[in-house]
Amino acid sequence: MQQVLVSLGTRSYPILIKNGLLKDCGQYFLEHMGKSKVAVITDSHVAPLYLDQVLNSLQDAGLSCCSVVLPAGEKTKCAECLMELYAFFSEHGISRTDAVIALGGGVIGDLAGFAAATWMRGIRYCQIPTTLLAQVDSSVGGKVAIDLPQGKNLVGAFHQPSLVLCDPEVLNTLPDEFWCDGLGEVVKYGCIHDEALFSMLEEAAPYGRHALMKIMETILEHCIGAKAEIVSMDELDTGLRMTLNFGHTLAHAIETCQHYEGLHHGQAVSIGMYAITSLSEAKGITQFQTTDRLGRLLKALGLPWALPDIPGEQLMYAMQLDKKHTGSILHMIVLDHIGSCHIMDASPEFFAPLFA
Ligand code: NAD
Ligand code: GLY
Numbered sequence: 001m002q003q004v005l006v007s008l009g010t011r012s013y014p015i016l017i018k019n020g021l022l023k024d025c026g027q028y029f030l031e032h033m034g035k036s037k038v039a040v041i042t043d044s045h046v047a048p049l050y051l052d053q054v055l056n057s058l059q060d061a062g063l064s065c066c067s068v069v070l071p072a073g074e075k076t077k078c079a080e081c082l083m084e085l086y087a088f089f090s091e092h093g094i095s096r097t098d099a100v101i102a103l104g105g106g107v108i109g110d111l112a113g114f115a116a117a118t119w120m121r122g123i124r125y126c127q128i129p130t131t132l133l134a135q136v137d138s139s140v141g142g143k144v145a146i147d148l149p150q151g152k153n154l155v156g157a158f159h160q161p162s163l164v165l166c167d168p169e170v171l172n173t174l175p176d177e178f179w180c181d182g183l184g185e186v187v188k189y190g191c192i193h194d195e196a197l198f199s200m201l202e203e204a205a206p207y208g209r210h211a212l213m214k215i216m217e218t219i220l221e222h223c224i225g226a227k228a229e230i231v232s233m234d235e236l237d238t239g240l241r242m243t244l245n246f247g248h249t250l251a252h253a254i255e256t257c258q259h260y261e262g263l264h265h266g267q268a269v270s271i272g273m274y275a276i277t278s279l280s281e282a283k284g285i286t287q288f289q290t291t292d293r294l295g296r297l298l299k300a301l302g303l304p305w306a307l308p309d310i311p312g313e314q315l316m317y318a319m320q321l322d323k324k325h326t327g328s329i330l331h332m333i334v335l336d337h338i339g340s341c342h343i344m345d346a347s348p349e350f351f352a353p354l355f356a
Pocket of ligand 2: 141239
């Protein structure tokens with residue numbers, strides 16, 4: 001069993017990582033969160049695969065539980081589904097001493113986490129992430145939110161979980177496109193924080209998903225360790241935590257221009273990381289040949305690096321809008337070399353050479 005701690009004083013919490021952990025989740029829950037009524041929230045793809053296993057384990061541990069299954073997909077991260085959860089909590093008498101389990105990917109984690117943050121002014125919750133993206137990123141750090149018609153993640157909170165339970169084996173059933181989403185973030189941690197992780201990925205990548213799954217416990221420990229360290233130092237995202245956005249400025253612009261119906265998030269992040277590194281290397285900010293090394297890894301992992309066919313002006317406009325939206329200058333994350341990065345203030349014009 002690997003264990004990582006997010007260190008936040010009295011709100012510190014552990015992340016347990018172990019192949020096969022799901023079947024014993026009740027016991028881990030009881031050990032770390034104590035006896036309480038548990039509301040398990042999941043989606044329609046995850047429920048047939050894992051819900052019974054989780055409910056059986058909770059019941060075997062003597063916990064009383066109830067569950068709700070929401071439709072799978074980003075559309076579920078909405079105000080209507082949030083109201084549905086409040087009605088479910090009310091119907092099952094979920095009180096301040098009870099707890100929520102988010103069993104699913106980032107959509108369920110963000111929505112269930114926000115419901116827990118706001119129900120009766122905040123109750124405890126446990127994340128059981130089932131996508132690679134949720135395991136390495138969204139389940140750790142306490143950012144919870146819903147989308148509005150006006151934009152993604154516009155209503156949210158910082159509400160840290162009390163426990164995160166990660167079972168790498170659940171990734172065996174994850175469809176390829178969602179596997180790639182997580183891989184983009186895994187490469188990101190190697191780039192910004194952890195050259196040893198990057199080298200490990202370089203070694204395994206040519207042998208495919210199977211080879212990566214063999215070392216997944218270790219990969220997760222590295223990624224989650226990096227995120228836990230960053231969140232412990234900058235919980236509220238005012239400095240260091242922004243480094244987690246490496247590659248994301250251009251990625252968001254690509255996703256916006258394609259109305260979230262084109263490239264998957266991880267593919268857009270992959271292109272974003274490669275593009276910004278090629279620009280910063282050309283300016284002498286990033287060590288010579290870093291872009292080549294990054295490009296080779298992305299290619300071996302089956303991730304794209306070339307810009308999609310979107311006019312440069314459209315991408316620049318989308319970045320300009322994003323900048324207005326956040327009401328600040330653009331914080332660009334650039335690599336010093338693989339394993340180290342810094343934050344640089346810039347304008348969208350930084351990307352202009354890409355479209356020349
Ligand atoms: P998701 O939750 O929609 O999951 C992707 C798909 O995989 C869904 O269809 C789901 O039903 C299915 N699935 C999940 N686990 C499975 C499994 N083990 N086997 C088979 N199918 C499975 O998407 P995601 O990529 O996990 O998360 C994306 C969301 O995360 C976005 O809403 C994004 O805003 C959010 N996010 C939040 C943070 C944060 O810090 N809170 C960080 C990054 C992303
Ligand atoms: N996914 C970025 C963060 O947690 O800050």
